[in-house]
Amino acid sequence: FKMTDYCSKCGEKLKEDALFCANCGEKVPNKQNRFSNKHILIILIIFVILAIFLSATFLLNQTQTVKVDNVEFEIPADYVSEPLRTDVNYDGNVKSSAMGWSNKDNYIEIGVTRTPGKGINSQKVAEDLGGTPTKMYGYTGYYLEYENEGYAFVFGIKDEVCMVYVSNYDVFDDIKVVGAV
């Protein structure tokens, strides 16, 4: 890339690659370098903005799929499994599984109960547990509030009774019920 330049001070035609004007001694700005440095800076700024935007979007939408017995759920990625709240009971008729996860602010516990083979009237069990009839996650179920402790939604998927317990009401929104698999 070559181009003829003229001195910005005296207007003299400059020699190719001249650092100073041969006529007046004015320093010739290195335009090509300035141009590319500016370009690199703009590209870097765009890249940084894009990286911040993408990582923020990525972090905000990041989820993990968890499975409690036969049922899959999606919960935020920052929740870590609580070993103490992982429990499976099977007495030959009823299989009951419960798992817990926590992040720095909140706690999630999901329990799934079923009668393997025989089937269970999950809607009836949910109804028997009581609470306020509510529709959540596309399922008709029952909403329960535990005084100063948390909130739960109990519902049935096929022959599974599911109970989603959260320490903060807003956490309900972060959970997605994938379904029985």
Ligand SMILES: [Zn+2]
């Ligand atoms: Zn000059």
